[in-house]
Amino acid sequence: MKYFNCDYNEGAYPPILKRMIETNLCQSIGYSEDEYCEEARNIIRSLCGAPDGAVHFLVGGTQANLTVISAALRSHQGVISASTGHINVHETGAIEATGHKVLSINTEDGLLTAEMVEKVCHDHFADEAFEHMVQPGMVYISSPSELGTIYTRKGLSDLRKVCDKYGLLLYLDGARLGYGMADRANDIDLPFLYNVCDVFYIGGTKQGALMGEAVVIRNEALKKDFRYMIKQRGGMFAKGRLLGIQFLELFRDGAYFKLAEHADRLADSIRKAFEDKGYRFLVESGTNQIFVIVPNNAVEKLNKKYVSSNNGPYDENHTVLRFCTSWATNPADVEELIEDIKAL
């Protein structure tokens, strides 16, 4: 079987493992206070044009989300999210377990607009009984979203404005950030992202690392004591060096962006194959995730050879399948898939 079900089926971008072996018996200080981490932090600060940015390495996305969000909110505050947001659906209530409600908003495409956030905040503060309701304290967005769609420069700037108006923090979950930046429609870069958000993370796990996410903080209040928060939530990695090394190698010579480019272009060609076949998509997107509406008899045929992710029935005769490419996807496998799509 060929796996197109997700973007974390394989191990790591090979130079990462090479560097791990080279440094395996070097002794270094724990908990990400070593020189590899420091160098990786500097590279990320430099890429973001953010000499004052705080950078922390965490092992996984749920951990990053729960640590950032619980560190940022006071106890009576909640976090606004698209109802499809990872924190609202696929983290077993990790945010609620830290005491905070996810204030979910239904969207068409997994993306929040400034208008949606404005409405939630306006309605909250306009209500006589506002103190009886959870106060919005942060906006959580993911780009690419869980549907593979991305935010534009305009969309983010508008969100920033409404966040400023209501004193909200803006947090971007970049588990697949590279795949978003390699989307042909992308118009944002890291310095813009740094300046428009209070905090965001650059995903490693789904983009070539064994594991690891780099949380980048601009907000001064949130910077304070953040390492305590990491430790308290179980995210302080003993052999921190391993996280530093991975981001060092991912950002060496722009590898991170090239790996994402690889995945997105392969996704484009699969997308085109489905399109040529006349299939429609759940949403338009240009990243490494494809949500395609497939006739049920074609689903059966595809499932014999390819593992995709079943996102449930679209209607009586169609099913939504998600195909993912990744930094590790073999172009030959994609060629084969395209041929098989043509033959459906």
Added chain:
Amino acid sequence: MKYFNCDYNEGAYPPILKRMIETNLCQSIGYSEDEYCEEARNIIRSLCGAPDGAVHFLVGGTQANLTVISAALRSHQGVISASTGHINVHETGAIEATGHKVLSINTEDGLLTAEMVEKVCHDHFADEAFEHMVQPGMVYISSPSELGTIYTRKGLSDLRKVCDKYGLLLYLDGARLGYGMADRANDIDLPFLYNVCDVFYIGGTKQGALMGEAVVIRNEALKKDFRYMIKQRGGMFAKGRLLGIQFLELFRDGAYFKLAEHADRLADSIRKAFEDKGYRFLVESGTNQIFVIVPNNAVEKLNKKYVSSNNGPYDENHTVLRFCTSWATNPADVEELIEDIKAL
């Protein structure tokens, strides 16, 4: 101004105050271990036909909800609620503050059906990634609901079945339980309620007490150590006797039910006045809350003399107002309101 905005504007059913004064300087043991509380617990057990039921007195509804729900759930579990449910809207995230997600379901009338709960549970366990999502652990319902509607015997029995199928606890918030039982359409009684639910509470605050809710527990596992939970959540009332006395007086000679009857019949007559005027209602109900759709110019006129609760615009030209009666509502005030409605 005449207040019809809620059902807790006044103090207490006078015999309660009388008894408080009579017993004021009697010395008694604290924390509801006194003889008044014990007698009140016995009366409630008797009314419920529940010799083994555990009865606990708490000061308020949010406190009862957060104590019961957090005591019942394991950390990965959430509580299913109508999206209009008090715990989902008007408790400032009290449930989330104890670590649990509210799994909300949109409804027309504030009432959950067995089908709705079945769908949530089925979808959860049918999902491949079910362990990445909050597990349903309890169903929270309020009767009357926040929209004044009530559950039927059939509706509750069906909910019980789906709860049993999926191992969920069924919890009924009876902040206005008496008003529900005095609804002409009501077909449930306390023994039925005791047997169909795992736990419910009989509201005092909105039904003639200064404060106080009586939590009644049938579920054996939930009974265990419940007083620790009350204390931990700040709900252990030092002079517990005061809560016992109130329920003693409320249930003496069926006062609780008569007071509710008083409120509901007055509400019926207001409802009829609006109906005669041709006004429609947000939902059909027969309890002490009336959600009426009022032309905006009529709203202005009513507001000059009557305080009601503004539930937001219905459409461009209409607003939803909530009128509440209570155990303390003066019939003369209702007469006056009816005349004024006629004159609109």
Added chain:
Amino acid sequence: MKYFNCDYNEGAYPPILKRMIETNLCQSIGYSEDEYCEEARNIIRSLCGAPDGAVHFLVGGTQANLTVISAALRSHQGVISASTGHINVHETGAIEATGHKVLSINTEDGLLTAEMVEKVCHDHFADEAFEHMVQPGMVYISSPSELGTIYTRKGLSDLRKVCDKYGLLLYLDGARLGYGMADRANDIDLPFLYNVCDVFYIGGTKQGALMGEAVVIRNEALKKDFRYMIKQRGGMFAKGRLLGIQFLELFRDGAYFKLAEHADRLADSIRKAFEDKGYRFLVESGTNQIFVIVPNNAVEKLNKKYVSSNNGPYDENHTVLRFCTSWATNPADVEELIEDIKAL
């Protein structure tokens, strides 16, 4: 049996009940936004010389403690307390249930000194692995303490200094504040207390109210959004007027202080009787609690007529008993007790 086991055996200072009855059917706004509460808040602000102080009424002490402490701390912070502190012993882990560690310090007399706090803070920040440990964020003190002892002006000023040095909030639990201020050794008043603490509460439950504690906040950051916190923790009292009325009556003509004086002077006379008998005390104190070391055969005799609180064995032959007086203690009962002590 005569009860000397605690200071909440009786109901309320009679004028409170009188006023409740007078206002029973007046309609008022809920949730402490009524005129009675506003007047009571103004009186308290005036007594504290604190026009900008925020005053909130809560039902009980554990609720006050958990709401204040969880509102004040960030998630990685803990609260320093004497190991005998109410929050560390007798609140079923209410503070921990909001996510915060109690950093306990052993003391002789239930009182913290600036040196003790200095040591905890110094050791924390001097440790290489400080981020792996709970950061002190607040100092919790109770005056009178759980042992009946009180803080002096000097002791509190010194605590303030160490709190300022390390950025800690200072919180005083005044469940028995009046009894402390009526101690002959007392040298503090409310304006001093307001200025030396960030937040404190004036206890009502143990000092003549049916229930109720008045939380007084000076710290600006803590004032913000405090009502949300109250609601979230289940402490927003629907018929808030009842709390306002109680504090109005307690502070009318200085009743609060006179009631405390009554209790403390009666305690003094009991204390003297034990002293004359040659009995020693666990700690020296001048408030309404007496911790006396009683020979076991005398314990038996006392227990036949008087309910006191057994605080465990002192040594093989002696037991520590706690005798409490209160605002409601009958002087004739005290006379009788003194005679019986003499006769032991």
Added chain:
Amino acid sequence: MKYFNCDYNEGAYPPILKRMIETNLCQSIGYSEDEYCEEARNIIRSLCGAPDGAVHFLVGGTQANLTVISAALRSHQGVISASTGHINVHETGAIEATGHKVLSINTEDGLLTAEMVEKVCHDHFADEAFEHMVQPGMVYISSPSELGTIYTRKGLSDLRKVCDKYGLLLYLDGARLGYGMADRANDIDLPFLYNVCDVFYIGGTKQGALMGEAVVIRNEALKKDFRYMIKQRGGMFAKGRLLGIQFLELFRDGAYFKLAEHADRLADSIRKAFEDKGYRFLVESGTNQIFVIVPNNAVEKLNKKYVSSNNGPYDENHTVLRFCTSWATNPADVEELIEDIKAL
């Protein structure tokens, strides 16, 4: 500088990295549902003589502790621990952040005895106000302890009995379990450990893995839904295979035990060198940690060449230093250290 400050300065036991590279581009299912993890779980079950044991792989020790403890306790329960226990000191309040109090007990050597636990439990349930205090729900022990000492078969059996008496779970933190089993005084093995505990974990991070701890559960109630708990706390590792591979390689041909043997024997020789010099130890131990009392002038000399862990002053003239060996310690470095100790 030579590092003897901890046991996680280096990377991984080389065969682990070799296997990672070999399998790097194999596609596998995520979240530890792959074949490598399954094989590793089977090996662990087999080593424990526990065909029904549940085995879960987590990334780190704090994460393991907070997940296990919060999964096991009801909200009003706390966990008993030595005051030196990792959960009580060095996890930034991770346990409290999940809502539970650590009930700490002072010990001489970091080890709990059945008598100590008996006293805490007896005192709790004998207290009249027991519901006002945190109920003991679990006993947490670490073996080796944070002081390098180990539990005996007798000590654990006695703890089991007191746990059974009071309905407590027994949880052993085995971050350095191998080093404990390689202690010459050790008399326990894995099957015994499995049967005496409800749950324990086999540490990887400090014993040759890049990261990873294997939680082994015998208690049926705790097994249920444990993967939800892992996910909720941020511990569900996407590329789970990496954890499986590491334990596979660690347990291949008993490598885990040999690596620990290596560390402990080197520690023995360092210990002997200090002993020959007349230095005393904070506690007697035979594992890879040495807590030696060093004259301050000798500390200075050692610090020029060796990084150890400073555990604070012993008295005016002495300091406690911790020297750690590990699976990766170079025997030549130990030789050099021994020579330098002789020369002090």
